[in-house]
Amino acid sequence: MxxxxxxxxxxxxxxxxxxxxxxxxIRTGRASANLFDKIHVDYYGTPTPLNQVANISIPEARLIVIQPFDKNALNGIEKAIQTSELSLNPNNDGKVIRINIPPLxxxxxxxxxxxxxxxxxxxxxxxxxxxxxxxxxxxxxxxxxxxxxxxxxxxxxxxxxxxxxxxxxxxxxxxxxxxx
The missing domain is CATH 1.10.132.20 (Ribosome-recycling factor)
Structure with a gap:
């Protein structure tokens, strides 16, 4: 028993x-690295979790900075975020991706x-x-x-x-x- x-x-x-x-x-009004847990990036032909190809940091309450370990993955990361259900608009400056979290x-x-x-x-x-x-x-x-x-x-x-x-x-x- x-x-x-x-x-x-x-x-x-x-x-x-x-x-x-x-x-x-599930997205709230605050920035959180957990938002990207389900996002997979096409990394050299292999779907790879975002947190395995980049460092995700939260410098401010409504800002997320994603810095890829490999600069070649930058465009793939940006595309994966844009096609996700999160409705976020990433800004790519050639080195890092910045995402402003708009208020809901x-x-x-x-x-x-x-x-x-x-x-x-x-x-x-x-x-x-x-x-x-x-x-x-x-x-x-x-x-x-x-x-x-x-x-x-x-x-x-x-x-x-x-x-x-x-x-x-x-x-x-x-x-x-x-x-x-």
């Missing part, structure tokens, strides 16, 4: 971690909040699916009726704990997006 519970908890932790990583890539409009903020809530709800559904799968394992296992009841109650407590944690993460992201 303990291994079943431990497995469920590990899966739930991974779901919460995945949610946090997904939220890191009210409509864009509301869209991002809606997107965040959808991502959060998907994580909640994942947690509930884990609970369902584990409960089925408990029912099929070699456990007495009392052990099954106790195990399912413990899994429900875990589920409630992680659903609440996801709710807190969503609220924090919503505040961050709506902050002017």
């Amino acid at each position: 303990n291994t079943v519970k431990k497995t469920a908890e590990d899966k739930m932790k991974k779901t919460v971690k995945a949610l946090k990583e997904e939220f890191n890539t 409009t009210e409509d864009r903020r509301k869209d991002l909040v809606k997107q965040s809530k959808n991502v959060g709800e998907n994580s909640r559904v994942s947690i509930r699916n884990i609970r369902r799968d584990v409960n089925e394992l408990i029912k099929k296992g070699e456990f007495t009726e009392d052990e099954q009841k106790k195990g399912m109650d413990e899994i429900q407590k875990l589920t409630d704990q992680y659903i609440k944690e996801i709710g807190t993460i969503i609220e924090e992201k919503e505040k961050e997006i709506m902050e002017i």
Whole structure:
């Protein structure tokens, strides 16, 4: 029973971690290097994560500077940023790329909040699916009726704990997006 519970908890932790990583890539009004986690640059014919071909720094709250390790990658980086979903306009000076993060409009903020809530709800559904799968394992296992009841109650407590944690993460992201 303990291994079943431990497995469920590990899966739930991974779901919460995945949610946090997904939220890191959602743009807010502030500059963040995490915005570029999903961007891949065509580097000598190989799609390579941006953070492996360039140094990303944030010298100011609304400015990102990307300095490639190889000057030949500059145009590829610029093209990858322009074609991304971030809607950012990079400025290439031949040595580095500077990106000014414009303040978000009210409509864009509301869209991002809606997107965040959808991502959060998907994580909640994942947690509930884990609970369902584990409960089925408990029912099929070699456990007495009392052990099954106790195990399912413990899994429900875990589920409630992680659903609440996801709710807190969503609220924090919503505040961050709506902050002017």
